[in-house]
Amino acid sequence: MIREEALGYLRLVSEFGLCPNFWMSEEYVQKAGLVWIKRGLLEGFVAGNDSDEWFFPPIKNGSFVFNDNIYCGFVDYSIPFVQSDFLDYQFIYNPSDFLDLSGGKWKVFRKNIRKYIRRIQYDVVYRPLQLDEQSEQVESLLLRWSSGGEFYDPDVMIRFILQGNNREGLFVGGMLVGLNVFDENFMFINYRYCLDDGSPFLNELMRFYFYTNSARRRKLVNDGGSLGLEGLYRFKCKLNPLTVFKVFTYKKTWC
Amino acid sequence: MGGKSRKSGSISKALISRIASKYKKDKKGKTKDDKRRSLGVFKVGE
Numbered sequence: 001m002i003r004e005e006a007l008g009y010l011r012l013v014s015e016f017g018l019c020p021n022f023w024m025s026e027e028y029v030q031k032a033g034l035v036w037i038k039r040g041l042l043e044g045f046v047a048g049n050d051s052d053e054w055f056f057p058p059i060k061n062g063s064f065v066f067n068d069n070i071y072c073g074f075v076d077y078s079i080p081f082v083q084s085d086f087l088d089y090q091f092i093y094n095p096s097d098f099l100d101l102s103g104g105k106w107k108v109f110r111k112n113i114r115k116y117i118r119r120i121q122y123d124v125v126y127r128p129l130q131l132d133e134q135s136e137q138v139e140s141l142l143l144r145w146s147s148g149g150e151f152y153d154p155d156v157m158i159r160f161i162l163q164g165n166n167r168e169g170l171f172v173g174g175m176l177v178g179l180n181v182f183d184e185n186f187m188f189i190n191y192r193y194c195l196d197d198g199s200p201f202l203n204e205l206m207r208f209y210f211y212t213n214s215a216r217r218r219k220l221v222n223d224g225g226s227l228g229l230e231g232l233y234r235f236k237c238k239l240n241p242l243t244v245f246k247v248f249t250y251k252k253t254w255c
Numbered sequence: 256m257g258g259k260s261r262k263s264g265s266i267s268k269a270l271i272s273r274i275a276s277k278y279k280k281d282k283k284g285k286t287k288d289d290k291r292r293s294l295g296v297f298k299v300g301e
Contacts, residue, residue, distance in 0.1 A: 071261075132278075139271055146266040154264045158274045 002029060005036040009045070010185055012059065019075035020185045021247045022090055022224045024056060027183040028190070031159040042068070057250070070250040077248070084248035088225030089233070091241045092188070095221055098211035105240055113208045116201040122173030126209045129167040129179075137176040138162060138169075145195040152227065160192055168213065170206060178206040182214075188222040189214055207239065 006029040013020050023032070034045040034055055042065060044058030053069035066079045071087075078084050101110045117124065129138070142161050151157055160181050161167070170178035181193040191210060196202040214221055220242065226233035237244075264270075278286055 135275070139268075139275070142266065142271065143268060148265070150263050150265055152261045152263050154266050154270065155274060158266065158271055162271070162275055163278055 002034070002036060005045075006030070009056070009059070012062070012064075013074070014186050016064065018064075018077065019245070020187055021056075021072050021075050022190055022222050023072060025183045025185045025190055027160075027165055028156075031164075032153065032156045047071070066250050068250065068252045073248050073250055075247055076245040079250070081253070083251040083253050085251070087247050087249045088227065090225055090245040090247055091223040091236045091239075092243045092245060093211065093221045093223060093239065094242045095189075095211045095214040095217070095219075097240060097242070098208060099215055109204060109208075109239065112201045112204040116199060116205045120172055123171075125171045126168060126213070127171070129169045131163065131165075134169065134176055135162065138167075138179065141176055141179060141195055141197060144197055157193065161195070164192070168210065170202075170209065178202055180206055180210040182210070182221075184217075184219065187219070189217060189219050191221050191223045 003026060006026040010020065010024060010026070013024065029045065032047070034047060035049055037043065037046055037049065039058075041060050042054075042058040043060075045055040046053070047055050053071055055071045057064040057066055057070050057073055058068060059065070066073065066082045073079075073084070075090050138161060142158070160183075161179065164181045164183070166182045166184075168180045169176050177197045177199065179193070179195040180191070181195075182189055182191050184190060194203060194206050194210065196206055211221065223236060223241075225247070226236060
């Protein structure tokens, strides 16, 4: 059921020519357990039946409504006379840019992605993972990568990493050392997670594999935001984004 | 950063096991969620 509502919502976003944010995908809606509800003339997604804010802009008579409490709006879309607060950035990349890393702007990245490979003496294989494949290795990598850290929506993250529809792993000598997880909507591939075993420069290599592999899908990549972390913002800027959008939270104003 | 819909926390083996148990299949190839669904205990939207 929720699948149909997610697809219907995204269809309307597309019909209105709007730009979906990082969380607007059928798989995210399912994995986050969002619920579709009706309140008066409005209907839309909420994070739980008792939530007092809409997760995305709700719908009224076939149009989107913004003057309400809404967790995240559309990309680069602020509405006059509606109170909006900055939520996060959305880094948009063209995967084809990663096919040719020539020139000064790629110098550091180009050097870094070679450093990991140079140290490895085993076979390196990057390939998609089937559902339930290598689940013990995936769990072990997740624990190693996340150790001690605090994450937003850890349960959603675990569902994507263990049971995501689109997972690509890097194997060195048969051992899983890195994992990329993504999903997509009608406009973007959403790059959700990039896990590594902590080896220096492996994160850059994982990103290189992800983007070069994504180039054949002929969609731009939304790599989400910086979560308020200055270091992450700088790191993502160094990967030469096509553009950096903003996404906003809306607050209901009485008028 | 803003919004209150997102909660934060750490990732533990216990949390992974709790979430993974919903996906693990029994001998008949059914998950816990399949069984709940067949008993009609899912809430609207699940």
